[in-house]
Amino acid sequence: MPSAQESPEGGEEDILHYEEIEDDAVSPMDLSELLKEGTKESHDRAENTQFVKDFLKGRIKKELFKLATVALYFTYSALEEEMDHNKDNPLFAPLYFPVELHRREALAKDLKYFYGEDWKEKIQCSEATQQYVDRIHHVGQHEPELLVAHAYTRYMGDLSGGQVLKKVAQRALKLPSTEEGIQFYVFDNISNAQQFKQLYRARMNALDLDKNTKERIVEEANKAFRFNMQVFDELDKVGRSLGEEAQDGGVPVHDGKGDIRKCPYYADKLGTASPSCPFHAAVGLARQPLVQLVLAACMAVAAGAAAWYIL
Numbered sequence: 001m002p003s004a005q006e007s008p009e010g011g012e013e014d015i016l017h018y019e020e021i022e023d024d025a026v027s028p029m030d031l032s033e034l035l036k037e038g039t040k041e042s043h044d045r046a047e048n049t050q051f052v053k054d055f056l057k058g059r060i061k062k063e064l065f066k067l068a069t070v071a072l073y074f075t076y077s078a079l080e081e082e083m084d085h086n087k088d089n090p091l092f093a094p095l096y097f098p099v100e101l102h103r104r105e106a107l108a109k110d111l112k113y114f115y116g117e118d119w120k121e122k123i124q125c126s127e128a129t130q131q132y133v134d135r136i137h138h139v140g141q142h143e144p145e146l147l148v149a150h151a152y153t154r155y156m157g158d159l160s161g162g163q164v165l166k167k168v169a170q171r172a173l174k175l176p177s178t179e180e181g182i183q184f185y186v187f188d189n190i191s192n193a194q195q196f197k198q199l200y201r202a203r204m205n206a207l208d209l210d211k212n213t214k215e216r217i218v219e220e221a222n223k224a225f226r227f228n229m230q231v232f233d234e235l236d237k238v239g240r241s242l243g244e245e246a247q248d249g250g251v252p253v254h255d256g257k258g259d260i261r262k263c264p265y266y267a268d269k270l271g272t273a274s275p276s277c278p279f280h281a282a283v284g285l286a287r288q289p290l291v292q293l294v295l296a297a298c299m300a301v302a303a304g305a306a307a308w309y310i311l
Contacts, residue, residue, distance in 0.1 A: 031214050032201035035152055038218035042225035047161075051232040051239070055165060058172035064239045065173060066114045071129040071231050072184060073107040078133040079150055080104050082140025091145040094203040099189050100196065101155050106183040113180045128234040132227035139220070145213055148204065149220035153228070156200065158185065159193045 027033065046052065054060060080102050087096045111119040125133065139146045166185035175181045190196045209217070 027205075029211075029214075030201075030205040031148075031207065031209065031217065032204050034214055034218050035149075035204075035221055039153070039221050039225060042222045046225050046229050046232070049229055049232040049236065051236040054236075054239070056168060058168055060169065060172050061239060061242055062173050063242055064235060065169060066111075067126075067238060068235055069107060069110050069114065069184065070123045071126060071235070073104070073111060073123070074125045074129050074133055075136070075231075076103045076107060076154070078136040078140075079147075079154065082136055082144075082147060083151065085140060086144040086147060089144050091207060091209070092147050092151075094207060095148060095151055095200065097200075100187065101151075101190075103158070103184055106186065109183045110181055126231070126234055128227075128230040132231060135223065135227060143216075145209070146217060146220040148207070149217045150224050152204065153221050153224040156197060159187065159190070159197055163193070 080098075083092070083096060083102075084098070086092045087098075108119075111123065115122045136147075136150055139150065162185050166182050169175065169182055169185075170177075170179075173181070179186055187193065
């Protein structure tokens with residue numbers, strides 16, 4: 001169990017430190033083990049989505065990272081709203097750690113850093129993210145015991161692989177060493193992530209759940225992974241529509257593929273440049289293979305004429 005210790009500043013909030021919890025007594029029928037084994041395939045598929053693979057290699061455009069942060073903000077807003085509503089439900093209450101885990105405020109700081117003071121007016125929920133959000137609200141209101149699955153999938157991942165993504169993003173996007181833009185990955189009130197995860201798993205295993213409910217939670221966790229993968233795939237499609245680099249104003253140079261105005265993440269209010277800007281249209285047109293061939297032919301004719309004239 002956690003033991004509280006007063007913060008160095010002497011404030012009222014306590015920073016929790018967690019004693020080592022032995023895993024020797026873990027049973028194959030414990031919920032933590034059922035989730036670990038039952039979601040292994042989904043976990044592997046999620047890690048092998050193109051978006052995640054590119055991210056891990058440091059191939060992440062700043063505009064795409066911003067949109068991923070938007071998706072996380074809507075997801076965690078829904079999750080934490082339903083967790084707050086069910087904080088006294090005995091089927092979820094032992095896993096309620098708002099001080100240690102909640103990410104909504106951290107994500108708000110990141111969005112303020114990327115979009116400015118009026119960030120709320122510049123973001124919108126994408127189609128895939130909205131489906132995820134709708135499912136979380138349905139679970140919280142009608143099957144609150146299944147919130148365990150969504151909390152497990154998100155928070156345990158944030159405390160594990162999320163810490164790798166934090167370092168990759170900071171380096172690839174040249175973000176400040178003061179951690180602006182990546183507050184989502186910073187858990188100030190968890191002194192030891194490994195010990196906290198052990199505590200969390202022990203709390204899950206202590207929930208009074210029958211076999212059928214445990215199976216439903218594992219099934220819901222797999223659904224949560226699928227929702228995450230749908231968001232990843234959506235981001236990957238958006239990424240392919242973005243140019244190699246973004247303009248200073250935050251709107252990327254369009255590469256001529258598709259219609260950027262139809263992107264589910266995009267609204268005209270994002271950035272100051274217009275997707276229909278003549279310069280952007282000219283750049284996109286110039287990148288088309290047929291146009292490049294015609295331009296090359298014209299340049300060859302012009303060069304020949306100039307050579308003839310000089311002679």
